[in-house]
Amino acid sequence: MRKLNRYIANTVIGAVAVVLMVVVALDAISALVDELGDITDSYNFVEILIYVGLTLPGRIYEQIPMSALIGCLVGLGMLASTSELTIMRAAGVSVWRITWGVMKPALLFIAMGILLGEFVIPLTDQIANSRRALVQGDDEALQSRHGLWNREGSEFMHFNAVLPNGKLYGVTRYQFDDNNRLKASSFAETAIYQGDHWLEENVKETLLTASGTQLHSYPTREWDTNLNPELLNVLVLEPDDLSIQDLHSYSNYLSEQNIDSKEYRLAFWKKLLQPFATASLVLIAVSFIFGPLREVTMGYRIFSGVIVGIVFRTSQDLLGPSSLVFGFSPLLAVSIPVLICFVAGVVLLRRAN
Structure with a gap:
């Protein structure tokens, strides 16, 4: 059984890694093109390359859920196309055992995302944003187009x-x-x-x-x-780029200043639940392979994964701001898509089993 688990893990890890590299590369190229519109004598092409390079950890973190979904569909799809999944099932390996064999390598990417989000991205993104702000001007009042505002009392x-x-x-x-x-x-x-x-x-x-x-x-x-470097290191970043600890502390700071902190509360729950979001998408991928996508082409599987990933991300992007406007809990806005994917995956797997 260990050899079987290792074989499944190697297949899934390879597929997810390839998809992640492709998606991040496309995202980085798009960001490079966008930054070229701001090119100046000081903010030249080299500075743009450095900025995009420093923001790569954040792009990797953002694309992990989608890449895990598509990668699992590709990896398991290859096993299904060569009838290896059928042989496993005929040998008495249950669907849930195969699902756990897929989930274990997915946990590696989830752990990588946690490490990037908590320790790497807050530092690299701040260096990137500060470096860009410096080369675009700092010696006149309100000059930098990427400057930061804050209120205290x-x-x-x-x-x-x-x-x-x-x-x-x-x-x-x-x-x-x-x-x-x-x-x-x-x-x-x-x-x-x-x-x-x-x-x-x-x-x-x-x-x-x-x-x-x-x-x-x-x-x-x-x-x-009351401002200190720790709080300003939070201020310089977008809420989605902050660590869970920084989001919690800065939300409390804003509340003390009677400033609305809902945006940071939303980012806190979104980041806290991202590992569960990735796991639920992997569960959906496995259920699709044993269910409706078992005998379709690889291109159709990739297309289906992209559609599911887009729907999942769009639902979070819509429900999140809606919670800020209509006043319902950010936790509810973030958890609804995750719960839907999890329940749908479990139901499809039980039918396949």
């Missing part, structure tokens, strides 16, 4: 670039009074974290008073705020 702030080592470029701050009137604005070329506060450098400040405006310049100035 009655103060709004904008950063042209955020580096992972606790250094900010192009810090613009707007302070408002209790009547929502602007009372001060400032711009600092850089800000460096000192452990319990930030030290702004080359600061220009404008104070708005009843008698007029006052201009001040400071070589350095302390800035006390």
